[in-house]
Amino acid sequence: MYSNCKDVKRHCGGINDKTNNNIYYVRHCIQRVFTYGKNTRMFQAPDYTEAVSLKLSEVLADIGVNTRMILKRRRSMLLLESMINMSSSFCNMLQHYIMGSQVEGTTTLGLNSDIDRVFRLKMHRVIQDWSDWQPGVINLLMIQDHSVSPGYCRLQVLRCDAPLPLPECGIPTFFWRTDRIGRVCFRNSFLSMLILDLNGVVQHGVVQHGPACTSEDVDVVLAFTCTTWPLQARQWLHQQSVGQWPTDEIKQYCCSSDCFLVGVGGQHGSENEDLEWRISTCLAERCLMYNLNITQIRCYVLMKMITKTFIDPLFNDVISSYMCKTVLFHCIENTQSIIWQERNLIVCLSLCIHYLYTNILNENCPHFFIPGNNLMRGKITPEVKPVILDILQHIINSNGVALLGIKCDDLGSRLQLKFNNILICPFRTCEDISKKLLKYVTGVALHVYEGSLYFGSHYNREPIQVLNMLKQIISDLVSLQCHGLDKTARNIVAPKFCTKLGSVLASFDIQQYNTISAEALKWISLGLNTDVASSKLKLASMLYCTGQFRRAEIVLCDIERHYDLKTVEPLCSNVYVGDTRAQAFNAECDLQIEEAMKCIFANCVQFWPCEVYCCPKELRQEMFRSTEEDKAFRTIDDMWMDTAEVDSLTFLYFLQYKIYSHLNKQEDKRVALSKLTRTIEQEPRLAHEETALNLLGQCMEQEHRPINALQCYSLSLNVRRRNNAAKIHICRLLSTFVHSR
Incomplete structure (x- = not known):
């Protein structure tokens, strides 16, 4: 709408003060948008903008930016958050949070946003006032004075026995050092180093990226937590807004939420960079996102698509999603709520792009809660600035036409089809989103279960140790006072431990008495319906090992009756098995997560060494698949190879x-x-094709077809050269053949 940068400077008052709180010039810019916008073709033809807005809203709804899918994303991620917090592996040391676009529901398949996971360390207590000091814990005092930039702080280490600073003498420099005036402060590199050593929290292939460690599509951050609202953000609580947003109730919730202290990533430019910690208000921001309407959320998604399409290919990470979110917050705060309607989507988007333009022009994007914190500091270089301004100018002047160039989620093509009245089916995209969410949450549920077992006890520990560990985990879960999603998470996780406890008890019974006790059967029965097959297959295996063949046959017939090959999806927590192409499975993904887990997933069956007597002898050899040479080639992700696992x-x-x-x-x-x-x-x-071939080979031996058996073992070795029990079977088969000759 402005012909050049000078026009924008003139109409926005030429504001260059980067240290003010920006509240008045934001409102001024917004007024200018609506005043000068009246002279453009878009505002001369309100029917045009309304038609484009409604069509665009329909397209966004088709690709999953609709109320139902947003709520589904949020519920899935919050359920995942609850399940991980329920894991006994972390409950004593860490508290887990999911942040960002996935839990907000503000992403699409095309945007492919990372899952941001924050782990809060519980052993440290961060305070903002000396009166909050507590004895017996590590107290860290937030230093928020002129020596640190807005939005940052230092963490001064206090004594555990008295509310006094830790003396300078005898300080281990790896964890902390003194600043210029002699205060002992924690180094921000401590958490980054610690997170790389947290086996199970981050998988192999971890890459350090600022304060986060990235593995595949997951960003993991360790943080300290302060339970009081940051001093630097308290002015925001009393700030009046045009649109009465956020409400006093929302502000009160934000004020009561924790804030995080994370290590600063990259070059911050401070002489004490290694001592500065970034204040993160992401819990309060998550609350604000949950209180946006669908048009505001669509505006945010469109802003991310615009930056990904037009800016990131030229200057990656210059305009972050977090900046777009901050821009949206400022615009909502300074406009009347009635503006944010579907028929005004193009107008609202134009408003946000204008404000982003102004931020870049002034090289200042003020943090929503701490305005003195400039999110664009050091980001906008003289070479980058004019190019991005020209791009945004073009998008503003296009009156929505530029959106046709967005390839993310085929948004431009879909919008063109909408205007040509060509019907497109929205359900496939929503099914794909549901499938991805369902598989991810179900996979995490398995990891939480197995992670708790792994951290609590190694696979090869004595049965009595494993029994005591399982009883303690189940007791802890039962004693939890939880409601809502926390209760749902417990109902998903707890039955898996019950089945494992019953299986370990049954193995002990079979070894001693060749039978299964009533106690073991009781525990097994509590977890029979965790998925379509795996728990019931364990029961059938136990019955087979005790010679109860007819009872085992009945169980297997029941499993086969419910195992619909068109619907049921195999799932393994240790080996990736690929995506299904079955439409019947996709259609079932719209079920509630806990119900879908029970009826459309078949997890792999795993036997620990302490369950060996519940396992057929043909499968037991898988527990001994690795020679000493093989073990040298294993990683922490291969610990499951000490077990017998089969599809x-x-x-x-x-x-x-x-x-x-x-x-x-x-x-x-x-x-x-x-x-x-x-x-x-x-x-x-098949996750374990080599194991399947080993079992088939032994069936061929029973059928007196040794050549076919040898072929099976050879094929198995082709699938997995190392850590394969096929070597044992080949040696045994050749030995038998030689002796028979």
């Missing part, structure tokens, strides 16, 4: 073959063997 579908047909052999049901046995063979040949998503 549910493979194990189902293998158990059927063995049971029908004992029951002398020759035709049923032949059918089971045929299904096992066909599954291995045709199923592309």
